[in-house]
Amino acid sequence: MLSAMTAPGPPPYGSPDALRPRKQPRQARSRATVDRILASGREVLLSDGYDAFSTNRVADAAGISPGSLYQYFPNKHAIVAAIVDRYSDDVSDQVAASLVDRLGEVGPAMVRACADALLTALEENADLLRVVFEELPARQNAARRAALERRVQDLVAAYLAASRAGEPSPRQPTVVAWVLVLAVENLAVRWVLDAPPIPRDVVLDELVRLSLGYLQADRGAGGASA
Amino acid sequence: MLSAMTAPGPPPYGSPDALRPRKQPRQARSRATVDRILASGREVLLSDGYDAFSTNRVADAAGISPGSLYQYFPNKHAIVAAIVDRYSDDVSDQVAASLVDRLGEVGPAMVRACADALLTALEENADLLRVVFEELPARQNAARRAALERRVQDLVAAYLAASRAGEPSPRQPTVVAWVLVLAVENLAVRWVLDAPPIPRDVVLDELVRLSLGYLQADRGAGGASA
DNA sequence: CTGGTATGCGAGTCCTGGCTCGCGTCAGGA
DNA sequence: TCCTGACGCGAGCCAGGACTCGCATACCAG
Incomplete structure (x- = not known):
């Protein structure tokens, strides 16, 4: 000790x-x-x-x-870390739970529900989210944030690997999950923090379009080289 | 004075x-x-x-x-701000120039070229990017970063408004641009900083898929409600 | 009850680092 | 050449704040 x-x-x-x-x-x-x-x-x-x-x-x-x-x-940093950890785990738990609950489902409704869960989790403590994202030096939370993202990415990758029935090209699920999670995460965070003039359900619609459009984007846009 | x-x-x-x-x-x-x-x-x-x-x-x-x-x-912050401003403008200029150069074009090649320009601009000073994104409290740069994003978003929105020939539903270009820019920006930054095991051209492929898939995502995924 | 340990106290130490100020030096116009 | 203001110097001021340490008090086992 x-x-x-x-x-x-x-x-x-x-x-x-x-x-x-x-x-x-x-x-x-x-x-x-x-x-x-x-x-x-x-x-x-x-x-x-x-x-x-x-x-x-x-x-x-x-x-x-x-x-x-x-x-x-x-030291001082340990206190901040403990506070952020607790918050981070909360968000992570909510999102992961939402994903796990719907691992069997497919389609827009499933995606929308998960995005909704993410938005809800972020909105719940928007003020703390702002502190974490806009005031703390990101390096301190890099590890914690990476863990959160990895957890969700793994779930998404597993989901993709399991449910790719009818998918044309078997892209790497890990890569797809990486893209999907980081894109959606950033949009959700920015929407909550910056409050752009976009209604909540419109954002959800767009997140669904983004996700499904990306997943089905294999006719015509495939290996487009410069 | x-x-x-x-x-x-x-x-x-x-x-x-x-x-x-x-x-x-x-x-x-x-x-x-x-x-x-x-x-x-x-x-x-x-x-x-x-x-x-x-x-x-x-x-x-x-x-x-x-x-x-x-x-x-x-004061001290003014020095940091001046340094970051210069860097920020550099990146902004490169990306904007790449976009403006290709405002007439359409399709995967155009998207890929712009994404490439963004990646290149970020890679060029990856070390400073890391400091800006991971060490500085984000609040200081929030305004500068928002300006950069808005500049690019405006360009993208203008491009979309002009070239939506054959697009099914006239979604709001500003919303679409907001989604596109924030999603792609975050992916590019994270790829450069976190160096995940994904080759550069694969990332470019995925960015193209993400963008075009999103833009064409109007069959089936439209107003999917929960 | 009693000894030992866990807990709590808070004035104070000490150092970091932003910023100043009075004074020298240099540049360039008249 | 001279003189005025721009420029530069650097020891040091000072506030803030992380962290300590010796002591008082509260809890619990025996």
């Missing part, structure tokens, strides 16, 4: 366990403290942004002292 | 002219100094990342004193 303290030099923040908690809360009291830290940290992030996210500020908002905070988190 | 100094309180960084230079360099000597600041700032960004980007560091790398730096830049 306490591996973070035994290291001779301070490990870089990219290091795998630089964010590992110092010790586990044993009593109910301390578990409540950790929860308060996370909750208050989230509030600070939402109300004042990442720039104002200082450990003193969080401790103050949580009604505890800075020292207590450092009993369970090795 | 010197509007930044007359303000009673320091303006927030979101303010329109918080990044405006304090004074214009008049003599050749000072113009060279500004260039050196920008060049060294870029180097620091590339070699050590945004975290190490301090004004003292930049001044040191440029071989000038911190004071000189503040003669032309009101």
Whole structure:
């Protein structure tokens, strides 16, 4: 235990366990403290942004002292990481669940339902989404975000591999899933954050068109070389 | 002039002219100094990342004193903004030029050529792209990035409006352009930065499929409701 | 009850880094 | 040549903020 303290030099923040908690809360009291830290940290992030996210500020908002905070988190980044992780897992869970529920189905309705689930998940905490995407340096979340994307990509690839009945050319499902997931993800995020003048159901329609059009795009557009 | 100094309180960084230079360099000597600041700032960004980007560091790398730096830049962010602006304009110019050159053409070859131009522009300075996308807080560049995207979206929308000969349903070109540009942009950026195991020409093929498939996706996938 | 441990405290340390300011130097017009 | 303003210098100011440490208090086992 306490591996973070035994290291001779301070490990870089990219290091795998630089964010590992110092010790586990044993009593109910301390578990409540950790929860308060996370909750208050989230509030600070939402109300004042990442720039104002200082450990003193969080401790103050949580009604505890800075020292207590450092009993369970090795540094400031670990707190942010914990908050973002929880959020990330939420979104990931919702989208993955929506996909798994409809692995048997095919066609526009299925695609639309999944896109809808994604939009809903993002809208639910649009404010935190904004902080994560527009204020945090992306490098910190790169790993977490990649994991989320990979999870969904794997599901989509599996779905494609299973249900390609009547598909003309057997393109690599992993590549197709990569394209599909990244395209849809970015559109969904941007729609929620930038709020362009496009109604929700229009966006859903377009996401369906984009996805199905891409999946069926094998007559005429195939190996078009320059 | 010197509007930044007359303000009673320091303006927030979101303010329109918080990044405006304090004074214009008049003599050749000072113009060279500004260039050196920008060049060294870029180097620091590339070699050590945004975290190490301090004004003292930049001044040191440029071989000038911190004071000189503040003669032309009101604050640290202005230097970063200037560097990113220049880069942003470069990419924007290349993509826009590629589009304009082919406004008359139609079909896979045209789409592929434009996608190729985008990939090339991004690959050219992949290291700076990484810094911009993964280290800078996105909020700072949000405006600049939105401008870039809007410029391309307008071009695409104009192209669509002009060349929709034989298109079945007249969807809103602005919406279609929004979808197309954001989807393709994100895929291109992610491909360059994450380097997934997908060959370059395969990515181009898929981008073409995605775009054309989406544009022609009006049989069967139209108003699919949940 | 009692000793040990887990928890909590918060003033204070210390360092980073943005930014200044008073003073020298240089360039170019008159 | 001289003189004015542009240019440059760099030690240092100062605020903010991450993090500590010695001590008080609360919990729980025996």
